[in-house]
């Protein structure tokens with residue numbers, strides 16, 4: 001019997017929006033503390049049964065020590081859901097503010113500096129309601145900013161923005177204060193950078209130099225100290241050769257072109273270094289880079305005194321989602337589906353982790369499950385869309401890992417599960433499988 005599904009994925013009608021956006025009280029957890037911050041976001045981003053499961057797990061595990069996945073047993077198919085996935089604090093905050101801006105400014109022109117978060121469904125919905133983007137994700141301008149007036153409303157996305165853009169818009173009389181959705185965890189990185197600068201360290205940013213958040217962090221960091229961006233271990237190793245003096249200083253300016261601050265002097269500015277991160281990098285890589293650079297300084301100086309011993313600046317959601325992914329990969333499964341925007345950094349890293357153990361498909365929504373056994377998915381290595389046929393193995397029961405990034409609505413995850421269950425002719429209705437899972441956790 002095909003399973004019943006709980007909810008439509010999206011509402012584009014524009015009718016009854018306020019009713020649809022009635023607040024749900026989702027507790028947000030940060031480390032060991034329950035923050036109890038509640039966000040008022042459109043209910044069509046939620047999934048009734050996923051919200052219920054998350055609440056139940058959170059209520060039973062307030063310290064977030066139990067990373068076991070939640071298993072939904074449909075007889076011939078088992079869906080293994082990561083302990084942590086989906087909208088994070090910063091994303092819900094940004095969504096709430098953006099929709100509030102729409103409600104509070106009828107008749108005005110509304111702009112987002114760029115994509116609010118890296119999820120096309122959320123961005124499309126905002127655009128469908130009249131919000132325009134000033135830039136694409138690469139920072140290319142989509143309109144003439146000189147046409148902006150003080151009466152226009154401009155929203156800063158969760159990634160934050162650069163000081164240069166702030167200054168330019170201020171010059172045009174556009175205020176960014178009222179609807180600034182910069183995530184507090186990104187601002188925390190800026191504060192950490194400022195401290196490093198005050199203490200006389202050059203700031204090494206582990207991040208993707210073309211990512212909005214890293215562009216914003218670089219802009220803030222370079223006000224406090226010389227700054228340079230390294231993307232991964234390979235670049236960290238190349239950078240380390242300048243720290244140790246193995247590579248000639250003049251090559252640095254070519255090799256790291258566009259990724260260091262004005263006036264960067266290799267002879268002066270690599271003596272004392274400290275590392276911060278884009279909040280969504282791979283935790284293991286971040287740790288490895290920090291350890292490696294500390295070792296390079298230790299070998300050069302005979303002590304690591306000139307390496308700032310900072311903890312990583314990954315955000316709680318990145319940590320939770322990656323730890324939960326690693327924990328679920330300890331269980332046997334046949335394949336993994338990771339759902340999110342293809343330009344989402346945190347989602348790509350979840351894909352990377354899953355790929356180490358399972359056939360993994362990075363998809364945007366249920367519509368990527370194109371027919372009975374064919375899937376359209378994003379390859380994070382080639383940056384191409386691919387199609388795979390017969391992606392569902394023949395054996396039964398089939399165990400499928402399903403998880404998503406921090407910018408993916410749970411309603412999309414629900415629709416992917418519903419589609420899978422339909423394709424596989426699941427033997428148990430979804431309500432029954434959810435109830436079994438609930439009873440399991442209550443008894444444990």
Ligand code: SF4
Nearest residue numbers: 088090183185279315
């Ligand atoms: S992933 Fe982290 S830094 Fe980014 S918006 Fe979410 S909580 Fe903030």
